[in-house]
Amino acid sequence: MQVLVTRPRGQQQALMDALRQAGYQSLHSPALHIEPLPLSDATRRVLMDLDLFHAVFFASSNAARLALAAMADLWPQWPVGVHWLAVGKATAAEITRWHLQPTVPDGGFNSEAVLSLSCLQQLAEKKVLLCRGESGRELLAQTLSQRGAEVETLSFYRRLPSTEFHCPESCDWVMVTSVESWQAISGKIPPGAGVVAAGERVASHIRAQHTGPMRVAASAHDEDMLAALPGA
Incomplete structure (x- = not known):
């Protein structure tokens, strides 16, 4: 077969x-073909404030690979106290490659499952960074905002038909x-x-x-x- x-x-x-x-x-x-996006000055400014974020979410292994490479150029040592969130096992494995401890849902492996994580329940006055492709679902950002978070979204690549x-x-x-x-x-x-x-x-x-x-x-x-x- x-x-x-x-x-x-x-x-x-x-x-x-x-x-x-x-x-x-x-x-x-x-x-699809994955095309990395140039790192803008605005993106660099956000990444320079990485230590101010309660959680950083990676929407895919591509997002983790490209975002963490950009972060590593700016942070010789990773900030402490940040929750590094993965949508699934492949993304978690990419985060682990950078010597970080990822948090991943027990099942589901989608936005709904990520929203059930305990660290994303009480978000008043907390900042959350979403690292993703140029397009994607808005459910995560909308729900986190409703829970009181200040949400920042950065795009690190675009998907093009192969x-x-x-x-x-x-x-x-x-x-x-x-x-x-x-x-x-x-x-x-x-x-x-x-x-x-x-x-x-x-x-x-x-x-x-x-x-x-x-x-x-x-x-x-x-x-x-x-x-x-x-x-x-």
């Missing part, structure tokens, strides 16, 4: 290896891990191919445009995407 992984280049290997070990033929064609994407006619299943990924490839999937969607939010967008089989994974994590395949 052929399974196409659509993660950005450089982020596909662990899932492809897991697929092969489970007996599937794994292919890779990126749906010009390299190709789904062979022989492909049985396509793994889609974000709404943006689906929007980039929705007209390029063979009608008979199945789609594994990373969560119900992604699945709702796919249902509107794809008539082939679909399975909904519990999250975008590799083990959940793999578990959603038939026969897994």
Whole structure:
């Protein structure tokens, strides 16, 4: 059974290896290209005040990698007392690479799960920094503001549809891990191919445009995407 992984280049290997070990033929064609954004003077000024933030949230492993690299250039030693928040395990692993202790939800691995973290409940007169891509859901920022936080949002990259994407006619299943990924490839999937969607939010967008089989994974994590395949 052929399974196409659509993660950005450089982020596909662990899932492809897991697929092969489970007996599937794994292919890779990126749906999105990650383009880092230049670091503006305004962004540098915010990062210089990193020690004033109660919590710093990273919306993806890309956000963590790029934001922490920029922070490390300005902070020879990390500020103390900051909660470093990850949306999921891959993001947490990137934070750990920088010798920081991440906080990650026990399950869900989305904005709703992050909002349930104990450190984000009482936020009056506290500052929270959101590090993310150029576009994304506004739920987190809006809810944190409603809880009394002063929220600062910084963008460190943009997602662009990949010009390299190709789904062979022989492909049985396509793994889609974000709404943006689906929007980039929705007209390029063979009608008979199945789609594994990373969560119900992604699945709702796919249902509107794809008539082939679909399975909904519990999250975008590799083990959940793999578990959603038939026969897994």
